[in-house]
Amino acid sequence: MPQLLRLQVRRPNHRRVRLWIPVLPVLIVLSPLLLLVTLAAILACLVFRINPIWALVAAGRLLCALKGTHVEVDEPEALLFLDIR
Amino acid sequence: MNEQGKQILQMLAEGKITANEAARLLDALEQTEVREREPSSPAHEPNQRRAKYLRVMVDMSESFGGDGPGKVNVRVPFQLLRAGVQLASLIPPQALGRVNEELKKSGVPVDLTQLKPQHIEELIEALDEMTVDVDQPDAKVRVFCE
Numbered sequence A: 001m002p003q004l005l006r007l008q009v010r011r012p013n014h015r016r017v018r019l020w021i022p023v024l025p026v027l028i029v030l031s032p033l034l035l036l037v038t039l040a041a042i043l044a045c046l047v048f049r050i051n052p053i054w055a056l057v058a059a060g061r062l063l064c065a066l067k068g069t070h071v072e073v074d075e076p077e078a079l080l081f082l083d084i085r
Numbered sequence B: 001m002n003e004q005g006k007q008i009l010q011m012l013a014e015g016k017i018t019a020n021e022a023a024r025l026l027d028a029l030e031q032t033e034v035r036e037r038e039p040s041s042p043a044h045e046p047n048q049r050r051a052k053y054l055r056v057m058v059d060m061s062e063s064f065g066g067d068g069p070g071k072v073n074v075r076v077p078f079q080l081l082r083a084g085v086q087l088a089s090l091i092p093p094q095a096l097g098r099v100n101e102e103l104k105k106s107g108v109p110v111d112l113t114q115l116k117p118q119h120i121e122e123l124i125e126a127l128d129e130m131t132v133d134v135d136q137p138d139a140k141v142r143v144f145c146e
Helices: A023-029 A031-047 A052-065 B003-013 B019-037 B042-048 B078-088 B093-105 B117-127
Strands: A004-010 A017-022 A070-074 A079-084 B053-060 B070-077 B131-135 B139-145
Touching (some): A017 A023, A052 B078, B003 B019, B053 B078, B070 B078, B078 B117
Antiparallel strands (some): A004 A017, A004 A079, A070 B070, B053 B070, B053 B139, B131 B139
């Protein structure tokens, strides 16, 4: 599972924004909201006749697979940097 | 002892070979068996060094496009590709039909209903050996697996 998310954004005429987001603490803080989102997702799965367990497993795998993702677009006018570790 | 070892001893008993020759043959046979059992034989190396990421690197010089020099560096884990296909396989066929229509309108005629997790494994294996190098005076593009 990813542990740290590094994000940098720079737009024309704006200051550069740098964020270091520790994933696990953020997930713990947002856990009540995540619980609501999960319940809504389960309901949506039942409505659309999708197995909710498989859907949750697949979503969890997708989240875990994000580790190692690196996106860097550096141009004179803008910068986007995303690194998931 | 296997069949070949017994044959060597039989030849020794019948006097067809000397004791020294039998010992050499048995040694050679043992070494062959060890090599066959060895997990790190060269035949297994490609599987051990399987690529984990797809990397796209673009370097643009000042003259490219008029916006000045730029750099794009993207690394996508193959695991993300696998997880995405698994998630896509849960989408109902009606929804996939609509997605296909929209993709076709956008000029990407891909049939997502035909995309199965086993296909993605074949694709990743094929991508493993792929390298794309575009070298122009004002831009360099590299697509490879690592």
